[in-house]
Amino acid sequence: MKKLLLSIVAGLFITANIHAQTALPILNCETSSSPINNGGSRGATDRRNYDIANCWTFGGVSYTDIGAISNFYSAQSGQATSLLVTSFWIKSPWIKPGSGNITLKAKLTASNGTVRKVHIAYLPYDAVTGNSAKEGTRVEFNVYDFTTINTTVNNLSIPIPAAIANSSVPYKIMISLAGSGGNSRIMLDDLTIPSTYFADPLNSCLPQVQILDKDGDGVADADDAFPEDKEKAYIVQIPNATPSTLMFEDLWPATGDYDFNDFVAIYQAKAITNANNNVVEVIITTQLNAVGASFDNGFAVQFDGLSPIRLNMVNGSVLGTSKWIELNEVGSEQNQDFANIIIFDKTSSVLKSAGGSGINVNPEGPFVKPETVEVTVEFNTDKEFAIEVKDLKLNPYIIVNGQREVEVHLPDYAPTNLASKKLFGTGVDYSNPEKGTYYKTKNNLPFAIKVEGLIPHMVEKQDILTGYPKLADWAKSEGQEYENWYDADKGFRENKLLIYLEGIK
């Protein structure tokens, strides 16, 4: 067996990062960090990178495949013309030394030079006065002198000094390559140190520390959003569902007034995942801000491509007395191929008008405090049903005025099973299901817009271009110009035509 064998001695270190305790770490200069097994200098770099990632450090020492001591690669110093032990060196990761002998092979690249030596030392852990790597003062315990200057391979075997043998505290072993005269380099290979690997590659290669993990799910408490619940670990934003402003026109397939305030909501969705990265819950938060319509529209979200059988339960939907509501046993909508969650059946179930036409669309008021609906969708995490965040493709839409078959979606988002396909291609709609284009006019204009961030909505009956003039340039340039057309800081808004509710900037 070749090389540095950091044999695992007894010692049980419970950490969230390092799992196996029986590996046989080797510094043989042969394992590559690249999946492509490169040769030459690239291969040398990849192999040294692997060892660096595993917490070996090098000073003036490279890898080479020219004249390797064993197999394909060895480590080598520069021209060994310095007697300083800090010119050319290799340091091991933090280890807990065992007992027995440190072994290595060394040779010179040429038969010249006056002096060539290998110094072997240990470095104690010193968190107080040590350097940035917490290394304390170097203690040398052996020097090997190349008594004959030639290219013969020398096998070194040096006992671990009693002072550190079988220690319960961490040390590093430092090998220095020194010399004077000539230009030969010192090569090194097959280094073994009987010890327990004790470095943490994910914590700047410092010694392993016991990491708190109260629920034992394998995720450190510091990273765990639910440190006392082993079924949950992380909270992440679902793609395409970062906090956004949803603005709908509800006369589809007819043309509207394009004030995009018939339905205005702040919408976002987050997923809670477990330590296996499976989705445990999805939380959909909808703050209904404005209703500039005479229609009483519902709001729902389809999980595109996701069968309802993956759901355990839906909680928090606001369902009034609408007769079109049909739910299955877990609370998603019945007769749907993909899971559909009704957030609320109609805006009047959530926001009550304070009088006048519409809600929160007239600059003179009266204004109503926006209401938030939070729906939690619990997912089945059994292996055959489990999904990951990348499987979540949310498709928010409105259900127009209690007509279940009339839906309005964001541009190019597909309708649900329950939408009437007969409406496509009527009015000004130019959807083409065969091409996967939906809810757009012949000129590619949408019936709904979603803007990342919280932006003010239009005053009733005011065309959206009067409040956001740069929207036209953004659209006509296909997104190349004025990509922040809604940005307040850039002066792209006509504020007197916009409604700013609390929290909207």
Added chain:
Amino acid sequence: MKLKTTFMKNLIILSVFALIGLTSCKKQMNENQDLPNNGSSAKKFNEIKTSEKFDWKTTNELTFNYVGIPTIQPVKTTLTISSEDGKIVFYAGTQDMSSNFQTKLVVPTNMSNLVVKYGAVSKTYNTNVSIISFDILPTLVD
């Protein structure tokens, strides 16, 4: 002398009016500059014509690659991808240090940077790219 005094008086009055006029013009010009309507050709939404390819999204899609590196022992910890202020977490999950991983990120167009953290390694990436490749290799020490 009287003629000169009258002339001076008229000159002062004219100067005052001119100054007021210029100030007003300047204010008017500034107000015009503040108007966001400048340069926008369409005045009504239904006058806009865009290509069928335009998707109306205010997000960019990026591919994120975690490049695994073989380890002496199995090592895993939390990989997170977030906005610079940490308020929006686009990804968080347990990641094996030696395994490759790829995911799609959907990032608001007005967000210019993303922060990737894995253990003690933290790197910031600009979002004006289509692919982000992250590895934990430290800077080489020579």
